[in-house]
Amino acid sequence: MLIDVNLISPLSRSSPITDSSPYEVRRAQELNNLLGPKGSTDAIDLICDLHNTTANMGLTLIHYTTSDWVTLARTSQTKITKVPVRVLVLDFPISDAYNFESVSRHGFSIEVGPQPHGVVRADIYIIMKEAVDLTIDWIHKFNSGTVFEGGDVEAFKFIKSVDYPRDPETRTLTSAIHPQLQDRDFCLLMRGDPLFFTFSRETVKPLYDCEHTHTQTHTHTHTHKNTHSNAIKHKYPCTQCNTHTLIHAYTFI
Amino acid sequence: MLIDVNLISPLSRSSPITDSSPYEVRRAQELNNLLGPKGSTDAIDLICDLHNTTANMGLTLIHYTTSDWVTLARTSQTKITKVPVRVLVLDFPISDAYNFESVSRHGFSIEVGPQPHGVVRADIYIIMKEAVDLTIDWIHKFNSGTVFEGGDVEAFKFIKSVDYPRDPETRTLTSAIHPQLQDRDFCLLMRGDPLFFTFSRETVKPLYDCEHTHTQTHTHTHTHKNTHSNAIKHKYPCTQCNTHTLIHAYTFI
Incomplete structure (x- = not known):
């Protein structure tokens, strides 16, 4: 996780930077300038933020009130079989979100667990790698004009x-x-x-x-x-x- | 864990305390004064230091080159069946150890896992509680003159x-x-x-x-x-x- 959950807030994006500004606020502004500005047409298309958790969540795709990622979720559920693949929808528009991926126009996050803080488990690493590879593959297909099959x-x-x-x-x-x-x-x-x-x-x-x-x-x-x-x-x-x-x-x- | 692993060292026990002394050094001296001094005949009989770990260790009794706790280990292995109960012997005398329990004359520690840092799992809590209860019960029996059955x-x-x-x-x-x-x-x-x-x-x-x-x-x-x-x-x-x-x-x- 590059940045904490509340740091892409309007306040952190607009606070004047001083010598005493916390690292996270400074970094939030850097990332917002680099990949945003959030909410603008200049913002990058997609940030996929990778998280892990101590909770036994399996692989969870978390996105906002949008249908952007439904076909990706269906693809992941079909191809990743070692752990459950779930979808969590945060029921508000991405413009109201503070998570890092909300800087982009179609951002979502991938959460994988369980893994203790400070520990790298190969099984969790492998699952996250599979999810990222599938996402990149899906984006390539999307960009090349692939029409994905509909479904629930x-x-x-x-x-x-x-x-x-x-x-x-x-x-x-x-x-x-x-x-x-x-x-x-x-x-x-x-x-x-x-x-x-x-x-x-x-x-x-x-x-x-x-x-x-x-x-x-x-x-x-x-x-x-x-x-x-x-x-x-x-x-x-x-x-x-x-x-x-x-x-x-x-x-x- | 009350105190970090290396803080009951000779250095931490004798360092002069100043305003800039780290909390851990200050606390090490407080505990050494309260429960030791380490290596002296005034030291308390027993400190049992409770730890948890992200490792899948089950319940592990850790002690030094001594036969003090062999019968306790056998009792624990008999009575605790939800997880494996193991014994780890650190092959040096307790006087050379820096762990907190080494302040006492017969100290040992109990390590239970897996549990992520910052998380309390009820199953781990219950196992540790059982181990502590068994230890206290064993000490009461020992102090009342019980002769424990020998064995491996x-x-x-x-x-x-x-x-x-x-x-x-x-x-x-x-x-x-x-x-x-x-x-x-x-x-x-x-x-x-x-x-x-x-x-x-x-x-x-x-x-x-x-x-x-x-x-x-x-x-x-x-x-x-x-x-x-x-x-x-x-x-x-x-x-x-x-x-x-x-x-x-x-x-x-």
Whole structure:
């Protein structure tokens, strides 16, 4: 990851650079000048930002409210079989995003895990390399006029984040993800499934209807699973919540 | 981990504290004053230092050239069944060690993994809790005069560390652990087994006889497997090396 998640914000792009400016702000402006400016017609067509995570996410393509990458996702799901390939749609236009890839006009990111911070695992490296090679190959085909076959892609959508249980005074965490849930990213959580395991050895279950979650690390992010065709169709408000059958979640670091 | 590995050295214990002294040196002296002084008859009987690691070590009891903890290890191996319980003997007296537990007269450490840095996994927490509970129970029994049954314990011994392949000029890593070896800590490596996977997608195999290794992260540490009775018997030089059958290795971060 070249740059932190919030640093391509309007503030970081326009702050005057001084000797005391943090490296990240300086670097954000450099990259925005080099590859953007963000939101302009001069911006580069595509930045694909590569991430890894401690969460058991497999290979996840993350993009914005756009159908740009649906056929790439379908290609990746067909050709990469060692790990699950998923699609996560962040339900806002790329112009509102702060991630590095949002500097470009059609940016998206590839997230692969699990891999601890500071560790390089060959299996994760190989999967990311395959995804990058497929992306470059897809772009070459796209640029040469290839018409890709249409079809559906299962996609997850961000709903909201849920924090860990914390001590009300110190705000320190009082629990970890329940062992039955750990590493089961993107699996369906049913009402009453164990959610957290407190350090006093109690199990915490969800007490609400539509707020199941699953994550490995610091915060929870809820997603809905929808089926996206080449033209993404949003269905809000999502009546599926009432059935408790299509709530999915993931971790995004 | 309360304190870094090299900070209970003679230097850190005797350095004059100034306003610019690093926190770790200051804390090392505080702990040495509180629980030591190291090597003195005033030192506390036991410090058990708890560590976790990204390596797939299961539960590993690490101690020095002493038979103090053989019966505890046997008890742990009997009662903890969710993960492998191993014993690693650092082949030098505790007085020469720099780890935090070396401040005490009979210190040892418990290492549990895999767990990424900055992440708390409930399964790892539960295993560590079981090991600590067993240790405390064992100490109560020991202090009340219990005579423990004798027997053998399989133990691993540190031999030497082997670094990753690096670029000869920049010294940056040029490979990761081979996927066939990743996560197989403490498994036997045979001559010719794949060892590293270079970022140019080549496999590196060991070219030497007696220097097999297995690790997950930064450096490799070779160990020999011996069987220890209550009185540990060292057998050097180890003729087992010539058979290539009893060389084991582990990762220690």
